Amino acid sequence: MGQTLFDKIWDAHVVSSNEGFPDILYIDTHFIHEVTSPQAFDGLRTRGLPVFRPKQTVATADHNVPTIDQHLPIKEELSRYQVDMLTKNCAEFGIELYGLGHPFQGIVHVIGPELGITRPGGTYVCGDSHTSTHGAFGAIAFGIGTSQVEQVMATQCLLQSRPKRMKIEVNGTLQNGVGAKDIILYIISKISAAGGTGYAVEYAGDTIRALSMEGRMTICNMSIEMGARCGLIAPDQTTIEYVKGREFAPKGEEWDKAVAYWKTLYSDADAQFDEVLSFKAEDIEPMITYGTNPGMGIGVTQHVPETASFETKEQGSYKKALDYMGLHDDEQLLGKPIDYVFIGSCTNSRIEDLRQVAEFVKGKHKADNVTVWVVPGSKQVQEQAIREGLDKIFDEAGFPLREPGCSACLGMNEDKIPAGKYCVSTSNRNFEGRQGPNSRTFLASPLTAAASAITGRVTDIREFLKSSESELVS
Amino acid sequence: MATKIFKHIQTSVVPLPIENIDTDQIIPARFLKATTREGFGNNLFRDWRFDENNAPKEDFVLNNPNFSGKILVAGKNFGCGSSREHAAWAIADYGFDAVVSSFFADIFKGNALNNGLLPVQVSDDFLKKIFDAVDADQHTVVEIDLVDQFIKIVATGEQETFEVNPYKKACMTNGYDDIDYILSKKELIEEFEEAK
Ligand code: SF4
Numbered sequence: 064m065g066q067t068l069f070d071k072i073w074d075a076h077v078v079s080s081n082e083g084f085p086d087i088l089y090i091d092t093h094f095i096h097e098v099t100s101p102q103a104f105d106g107l108r109t110r111g112l113p114v115f116r117p118k119q120t121v122a123t124a125d126h127n128v129p130t131i132d133q134h135l136p137i138k139e140e141l142s143r144y145q146v147d148m149l150t151k152n153c154a155e156f157g158i159e160l161y162g163l164g165h166p167f168q169g170i171v172h173v174i175g176p177e178l179g180i181t182r183p184g185g186t187y188v189c190g191d192s193h194t195s196t197h198g199a200f201g202a203i204a205f206g207i208g209t210s211q212v213e214q215v216m217a218t219q220c221l222l223q224s225r226p227k228r229m230k231i232e233v234n235g236t237l238q239n240g241v242g243a244k245d246i247i248l249y250i251i252s253k254i255s256a257a258g259g260t261g262y263a264v265e266y267a268g269d270t271i272r273a274l275s276m277e278g279r280m281t282i283c284n285m286s287i288e289m290g291a292r293c294g295l296i297a298p299d300q301t302t303i304e305y306v307k308g309r310e311f312a313p314k315g316e317e318w319d320k321a322v323a324y325w326k327t328l329y330s331d332a333d334a335q336f337d338e339v340l341s342f343k344a345e346d347i348e349p350m351i352t353y354g355t356n357p358g359m360g361i362g363v364t365q366h367v368p369e370t371a372s373f374e375t376k377e378q379g380s381y382k383k384a385l386d387y388m389g390l391h392d393d394e395q396l397l398g399k400p401i402d403y404v405f406i407g408s409c410t411n412s413r414i415e416d417l418r419q420v421a422e423f424v425k426g427k428h429k430a431d432n433v434t435v436w437v438v439p440g441s442k443q444v445q446e447q448a449i450r451e452g453l454d455k456i457f458d459e460a461g462f463p464l465r466e467p468g469c470s471a472c473l474g475m476n477e478d479k480i481p482a483g484k485y486c487v488s489t490s491n492r493n494f495e496g497r498q499g500p501n502s503r504t505f506l507a508s509p510l511t512a513a514a515s516a517i518t519g520r521v522t523d524i525r526e527f528l529k530s531s532e533s534e535l536v537s
Numbered sequence: 538m539a540t541k542i543f544k545h546i547q548t549s550v551v552p553l554p555i556e557n558i559d560t561d562q563i564i565p566a567r568f569l570k571a572t573t574r575e576g577f578g579n580n581l582f583r584d585w586r587f588d589e590n591n592a593p594k595e596d597f598v599l600n601n602p603n604f605s606g607k608i609l610v611a612g613k614n615f616g617c618g619s620s621r622e623h624a625a626w627a628i629a630d631y632g633f634d635a636v637v638s639s640f641f642a643d644i645f646k647g648n649a650l651n652n653g654l655l656p657v658q659v660s661d662d663f664l665k666k667i668f669d670a671v672d673a674d675q676h677t678v679v680e681i682d683l684v685d686q687f688i689k690i691v692a693t694g695e696q697e698t699f700e701v702n703p704y705k706k707a708c709m710t711n712g713y714d715d716i717d718y719i720l721s722k723k724e725l726i727e728e729f730e731e732a733k
Binding site for chain 1 (some may be wrong): 589594617623
């Protein structure tokens with residue numbers, strides 16, 4: 064019987080497999096950041112252990128950093144302390160750090176791929192649940208907790224039971240204005256925020272194949288929002304072209320060898336999945352979430368569900384979510400006034416996202432009632448955007464381009480959405496208080512976010528596209 | 538390095554019948570700036586427990602003196618969202634030894650097990666029985682036995698068995714630690730690297 068892509072990669076990384084024990088899985092690269100690593104370094108000190116393979120560990124500062132004036136010392140004392148601690152720990156344990164001011168600094172899931180560290184067939188972990196992003200290259204990538212960060216630091220291995228395998232296929236042609244973010248929000252809305260728990264999810268189908276690497280990263284990024292252990296997409300020519308020539312990508316003979324191996328990485332035709340789901344691209348509208356978990360999403364023209372449509376035992380949780388969001392049964396979000404637009408996060412802060420938004424907002428201006436933040440995913444994205452003159456387009460539109468970091472995705476730095484305010488956000492989580500205490504988040508694609516910034520209301524991007532000749536490719 | 542040992546507990550419970558409780562609710566991101574593992578219990582469920590002026594919200598269960606105990610009982614898909622282990626630390630630091638739910642998010646489950654906090658997954662039915670029992674009597678006592686893998690509502694004798702990974706069970710009942718285990722296979726790791 065054939066093997067799934069996931070099993071091929073897993074099997075190639077098993078160091079030891081014992082009945083009744085989780086497998087010991089070898090990790091190619093361990094990404095670390097300031098928030099989930101300090102306690103792990105402390106653990107190593109207590110045990111008197113070094114970092115086992117410091118050269119396979121890459122550090123950056125992203126979660127806590129300010130997104131303006133990064134050349135100045137961090138004002139917020141605790142954030143500064145945490146970032147300083149990372150610098151000290153990396154120096155002590157011999158780990159390369161792409162800290163503030165470094166040309167490679169950025170959100171950990173943006174820099175791994177853009178530096179050519181993330182490659183097909185590899186295993187990657189990070190103390191951050193959106194590590195699933197790296198699976199877009201046809202790799203196994205897990206988010207892990209701090210005890211496991213310590214484990215990987217100490218051993219370059221992760222103790223892990225093999226998850227079940229799910230295949231999600233999307234076939235067909237997307238409507239104009241619908242993109243990768245809409246696909247994944249649609250899938251999660253169909254299978255719920257827990258629908259992928261216990262699974263490694265492989266995305267397949269011609270719609271997925273047609274996506275750029277950046278679109279594929281957006282899809283895999285949000286695998287965790289349906290509870291999946293990881294998400295992955297088989298590598299193809301698009302993947303190979305993307306990796307080629309990047310800073311740390313293999314070169315010369317090494318490259319040829321690598322590509323030959325990558326071409327063997329796909330699920331065999333007769334591979335067995337524990338679960339297979341299929342969706343039609345034509346059914347997907349521009350999506351928006353209305354609730355407090357990413358499974359609570361609808362097409363932008365649809366109405367919020369009625370409480371009575373849920374089972375009795377679920378109604379309490381549902382009503383709590385609607386109350387928090389200041390919404391009521393059957394409300395339509397379309398046309399609802401908003402206060403903030405956040406374009407950023409490891410889901411949608413890559414150069415393509417920024418280009419797409421810039422192309423759309425060129426010659427337009429944001430509505431007066433809206434504050435817009437555009438936060439690039441990395442220093443390299445920021446510089447590229449400036450080289451292409453996107454910053455000027457953004458400035459004229461009232462969309463200031465800030466400096467890289469996680470920013471309002473989780474509101475650990477100063478970039479917080481105020482209590483009660485509505486934010487259309489390209490990030491990945493709409494949990495209560497995620498973007499700041501009592502903030503209210505509508506998750507959407509970069510195009511929907513940009514269009515909503517222009518009108519000051521939740522907007523159907525298709526209306527814009529109909530009325531303009533420009534065919535936006537998403 | 539030895540970790541906390543867990544075999545058996547019998548205590549009253551704290552009910553939190555909400556579904557999809559994510560780790561941002563358990564411990565909001567703005568409290569993740571600490572660089573040690575201690576003290577997170579003070580901010581457990583921070584924004585449900587306290588208002589903007591840091592005054593306790595009376596209607597939240599942790600502020601209700603009638604409820605106490607070492608077992609937190611919550612709605613399904615507990616611990617979804619962010620991988621922050623701080624969520625498990627906060628629950629353990631507050632004083633809980635076990636969390637009962639009808640479904641756990643994967644990463645949270647792993648984090649809890651790595652911190653001597655036992656996640657007990659029960660059926661939807663049994664979860665409802667516990668909530669009903671607590672509705673009827675706030676001091677309902679529940680027994681959890683990890684060795685024999687059962688959970689029991691003491692007053693009624695209703696019980697259910699639960700699954701736990703045998704390796705993790707051995708770790709928790711003996712205080713074993715993952716890193717010691719993996720390092721005992723260091724030669725295999727080095728052989729693997731050679732062969733790559
Ligand atoms: S951008 Fe948001 S989701 Fe991504 S790594 Fe940062 S905090 Fe996590």
